Amino acid sequence: GAVVSQHPSWVICKSGTSVKIECRSLDFQATTMFWYRQFPKQSLMLMATSNEGSKATYEQGVEKDKFLINHASLTLSTLTVTSAHPEDSSFYICSAHDRPNEKLFFGSGTQLSVL
Amino acid sequence: TQLLEQSPQFLSIQEGENLTVYCNSSSVFSSLQWYRQEPGEGPVLLVTVVTGGEVKKLKRLTFQFGDARKDSSLHITAAQPGDTGLYLCAGPPFSGTYKYIFGTGTRLKVLA
Numbered sequence: 001g002a003v004v005s006q007h008p009s010w011v012i013c014k015s016g017t018s019v020k021i022e023c024r025s026l027d028f029q030a031t032t033m034f035w036y037r038q039f040p041k042q043s044l045m046l047m048a049t050s051n052e053g054s055k056a057t058y059e060q061g062v063e064k065d066k067f068l069i070n071h072a073s074l075t076l077s078t079l080t081v082t083s084a085h086p087e088d089s090s091f092y093i094c095s096a097h098d099r100p101n102e103k104l105f106f107g108s109g110t111q112l113s114v115l
Numbered sequence: 116t117q118l119l120e121q122s123p124q125f126l127s128i129q130e131g132e133n134l135t136v137y138c139n140s141s142s143v144f145s146s147l148q149w150y151r152q153e154p155g156e157g158p159v160l161l162v163t164v165v166t167g168g169e170v171k172k173l174k175r176l177t178f179q180f181g182d183a184r185k186d187s188s189l190h191i192t193a194a195q196p197g198d199t200g201l202y203l204c205a206g207p208p209f210s211g212t213y214k215y216i217f218g219t220g221t222r223l224k225v226l227a
Binding site: 097 | 146148150155156157158159160163195201203205213214215217218219222
């Protein structure tokens with residue numbers, strides 16, 4: 001079946017630094033990928049939609065300058081958390097839409113801890 | 116705002132018991148998906164239901180899509196500790212959109 005690879009699985013960084021998270025669709029092309037944030041014991045909250053070759057669309061309340069998204073190819077989207085602060089610590093998950101099969105597959109998530 | 120409400124929010128049961136998780140909305144969905152998520156991992160797709168009234172079985176799990184495509188249920192027979200996890204329903208609120216809405220989640224714990 002389709003697989004989405006997310007890297008890194010976890011990252012610890014100092015406040016003020018930037019962190020890049022990669023999301024790859026391994027055996028299908030994804031013109032659309034999604035980035036979510038998940039707080040402990042809660043459901044997924046959609047942050048933004050990543051569109052290949054165009055600008056990402058952000059959900060209300062999500063700072064586009066804080067969470068930079070780049071979808072440069074049909075198999076790769078990246079999320080960069082800029083000038084990270086402790087309140088950005090969270091579990092970030094990407095998903096990729098397998099359009100022909102109308103299915104949404106998820107990466108394994110990235111646990112970000114900002115000290 | 117379209118929402119997917121899941122109930123119950125938490126469920127702790129003994130091994131061997133049966134349970135049902137509900138996913139309800141006031142809006143019509145072209146399809147609904149069910150996922151299970153374990154701590155520190157991404158959600159794993161269990162099933163997709165597309166047709167109103169559709170019933171799908173996956174071993175001890177039975178999924179049903181409501182006739183009006185506004186609700187869905189997940190029934191687990193003879194639950195096992197390996198069924199423990201966060202169960203999420205999700206779906207596109209409109210046909211042709213890929214921006215899925217996620218349910219509020221049901222956290223299941225099966226005790227041995």
